[in-house]
Ligand SMILES: Nc1ncnc2c1ncn2[C@@H]1O[C@H](COP(=O)(O)OP(=O)(O)O)[C@@H](O)[C@H]1O
């Protein structure tokens with residue numbers, strides 16, 4: 001059935017457009033126009049932070065992610081794109097075991113953070129999630145003051161020994177999230193009173209307050225207006241100096257602007273991975289090209 | 298006219314009005330005009346002007362006519378009967394009504410017979426006038442309404458505003474009823490305060506409402522200090538809340554956060570059954586099982602527990618209101634968005650940290666609401682207290698002693714033979730008023746707290 005979908009997508013293409021990338025790949029021995037189950041592009045990176053191999057995820061009977069192999073380098077921004085329902089969020093949520101909270105969700109394969117197996121049964125998710133933080137699609141500040149929102153993580157992980165230290169962490173995090181100037185006079189006011197873009201930056205501040213190594217972002221701008229989006233994108237760029245960032249996005253422009261590498265997912269498979277510049281100028285796989293040129297998805 | 302006939306006529310008239318209006322509109326439409334409103338609304342328009350006023354006339358007339366007839370009949374009494382007191386007039390009038398009903402066993406039958414005839418005549422006249430007026434109004438309304446049925450007639454807007462008025466009058470009826478109850482309680486309470494000073498009532502510490510009703514009775518003069526009752530009420534409610542709030546809240550947290558869907562599906566209705574047990578059953582459970590148990594236990598550790606104690610009543614009452622707290626709290630905890638849980642888990646918080654620091658604060662307004670509902674339930678509860686806490690108005694805050702509550706005293710004041718204007722009976726209204734004011738204040742405080750909290754966190 002899946003193969004049929006691909007056929008119907010490829011058949012209406014004009015032959016000139018169609019042959020170019022295919023010819024490229026088939027010289028590598030891959031008939032990519034027919035098969036998206038094999039990932040095109042180089043999975044390995046030099047300075048590995050996270051390494052995933054043969055990741056399969058299913059919700060009950062329904063498999064959502066099929067045999068994905070992917071490495072993420074230290075301090076890189078990797079964008080994950082693809083049509084809705086292709087398993088981007090599911091894959092992202094494996095990386096800090098957020099899928100544990102979903103009943104019936106089964107993950108198999110090997111996922112490593114600095115050579116430590118994330119799904120090791122002996123591993124405690126509390127420190128893992130402190131190391132791999134997450135920012136969600138819809139800004140979800142807690143119903144607490146701005147200060148308490150940011151202080152929450154450091155408090156539950158015991159990162160501050162005194163009020164002074166905690167104040168420092170809160171200020172630093174808000175500064176890094178570019179929210180300090182707007183929030184410094186209203187730290188005791190509810191975080192829910194901020195605008196949508198400010199709320200999302202507050203969520204980012206909250207995440208970086210626990211000094212994670214990796215930050216996962218699931219469509220962090222999809223609920224925001226263009227100006228707020230631009231600020232978050234700037235922020236991602238600044239944050240990449242200190243953090244490794246994996247971002248799921250629906251906006252190709254966003255992926256092109258913020259990321260170093262881009263991964264294209266399709267129906268639960270990782271179809272193509274490569275440097276962002278290459279992917280957007282010279283996609284190797286037919287499906288990737290269709291998606292980024294707007295013919296599909 | 299028998300009610301069924303009237304009902305049938307109404308249905309027929311309503312249907313007729315509706316179809317007439319609708320047909321008229323359809324006719325206008327087929328003549329080529331474009332209608333402002335759908336034919337349906339033209340039909341309802343005719344119901345509104347043709348039937349609604351008639352119904353209102355019938356209702357109002359039926360409400361008023363018995364008292365009008367009554368005063369007419371009484372004003373026409375023969376001179377020999379005119380001078381009697383108001384109470385005797387009431388008796389006379391019921392005699393007249395009985396005579397008119399055909400019961401002739403009356404001592405004054407021969408004097409009253411003509412008056413009874415007059416009464417019957419007035420009644421039948423009133424009935425005919427009522428129907429006639431309704432009919433005329435209906436026909437006029439129908440005719441005028443018919444004349445207005447033009448293509449550009451805004452029947453839909455009329456319908457909307459009529460619906461609004463009907464809904465509004467239903468809402469005001471509920472409010473008016475409450476206001477009426479409050480005022481009647483207020484007036485009776487004022488009569489009470491004529492004989493007992495309001496300060497003595499509010500600040501007096503001695504409650505002993507027995508008053509000699511007849512001259513020859515040996516009785517106390519009565520003391521109406523309500524403090525012991527309110528302290529007793531608070532004491533028992535406090536014990537009940539100490540039981541119900543932690544247990545209810547924790548079971549709500551378990552049900553909504555930890556229990557699997559299957560367990561939840563069975564456990565929640567089972568918990569709610571607790572709320573359906575009649576309070577009298579809780580009452581004898583408290584009196585026959587819990588109170589003696591407490592007494593025996595107290596004895597075994599060398600404490601004196603009276604066989605009717607605030608503790609026994611409070612414990613059982615607490616069990617009774619657990620479902621109020623747990624069921625409502627469970628609902629509000631479930632309503633906390635999943636995204637907040639995700640956010641907290643995503644930071645590495647454990648389940649219990651998430652519950653304590655994110656979910657409970659977010660659900661707090663609802664939980665406070667649930668607890669306040671439970672408090673007012675506890676304050677108003679009577680049956681358990683009558684059976685398990687006793688009737689003697691001790692001023693104490695020791696839950697091991699017997700106390701009584703406001704509601705229990707209202708009951709004991711009003712059961713048995715009573716004179717309706719003795720201070721003893723009127724004291725019930727004063728207590729009722731106090732209770733009402735207390736719960737009102739409680740609700741206002743609660744609303745204030747909840748609103749303040751909402752502003753801060755929503
Ligand atoms: N909680 C869930 N339970 C069952 N199926 C799910 C759940 N979440 C996602 N899925 C399914 O998994 C597939 C991948 O979803 P998702 O990862 O959310 O896609 P994306 O983020 O790329 O739009 C979809 O087919 C979706 O229906």
Ligand SMILES: [Mg+2]
Nearest residue numbers: 088089090218
């Ligand atoms: Mg998604």
